[in-house]
Amino acid sequence: MPPECAIAxxxxxxxxxxxxxxxxxxxxxxxxxxxxRSFAADLAILRAALELFVxxxxxxxxxxxxAIRAKVARTTVYRRWLSKEVLIAEAIAAARGEPEQAxxxxxxxxxxxxxxxxxxxxxxxxxxxRKLAARLIGSVPSSPxxxxxxxxxxxxxxxxxxxxxxxxxxSEGLIREDSDSEMLLDLIGGAMIYHLLVRPGEPTVRxxxxxxxxxxxxxxxxDRMKSG
Numbered sequence: 001m002p003p004e005c006a007i008a009x010x011x012x013x014x015x016x017x018x019x020x021x022x023x024x025x026x027x028x029x030x031x032x033x034x035x036x037r038s039f040a041a042d043l044a045i046l047r048a049a050l051e052l053f054v055x056x057x058x059x060x061x062x063x064x065x066x067a068i069r070a071k072v073a074r075t076t077v078y079r080r081w082l083s084k085e086v087l088i089a090e091a092i093a094a095a096r097g098e099p100e101q102a103x104x105x106x107x108x109x110x111x112x113x114x115x116x117x118x119x120x121x122x123x124x125x126x127x128x129x130r131k132l133a134a135r136l137i138g139s140v141p142s143s144p145x146x147x148x149x150x151x152x153x154x155x156x157x158x159x160x161x162x163x164x165x166x167x168x169x170x171s172e173g174l175i176r177e178d179s180d181s182e183m184l185l186d187l188i189g190g191a192m193i194y195h196l197l198v199r200p201g202e203p204t205v206r207x208x209x210x211x212x213x214x215x216x217x218x219x220x221x222x223d224r225m226k227s228g
Contacts, residue, residue, distance in 0.1 A: 044070040045077055050091040054131050058143040089150040099123050100162055109172040112165055121209035130196055159185050176220045191215045
């Protein structure tokens with residue numbers, strides 16, 4: 001596991017550095033004189049934000065506390081992120097990674113459901129992901145801005161990518177022709193949250209995988225799907 005990981009058992013937390021590098025490449029603004037931006041500081045701040053959020057929620061993840069844990073000045077944090085909600089949302093996205101995108105790239109259509117389910121099961125069954133999901137959902141009443149930032153900046157693009165997977169599956173007759181992709185995503189997401197946070201016990205990868213396949217079949221996924 002890469003040392004950049006914010007929480008050691010997150011399978012995708014090594015993507016924090018890649019996310020930061022992509023952000024740097026997208027930036028068109030020329031840097032003025034002075035110190036070059038420190039990616040080590042970026043990683044330390046993201047790691048600190050994620051850890052504090054999982055441990056204490058939004059209220060316990062202030063910019064001051066994040067700076068103290070990351071061992072940087074508060075001004076270093078403020079120069080990089082407009083608010084703690086923007087910072088925490090990016091830390092969550094970096095820790096979660098993009099398992100769906102990696103699993104479904106250049107894959108035969110009939111293999112898409114299996115590859116997608118395998119990727120999701122690996123992520124959902126991670127113990128710290130359960131804690132993180134509970135914190136994020138639980139933050140809505142007291143800090144709706146965090147979910148709003150995460151939804152628009154990270155969740156919407158992810159749903160669009162999965163929606164394209166569903167469109168490919170529809171074109172091959174794997175799902176009903178009259179199915180609504182947005183509604184399917186809501187139903188699958190709701191089932192995942194229920195399985196992850198409401199049912200007692202720690203879900204395993206195998207159990208989660210089986211559960212997701214049952215959900216997909218109940219939603220009309222064709223038996224022509226390869227389930228393993």
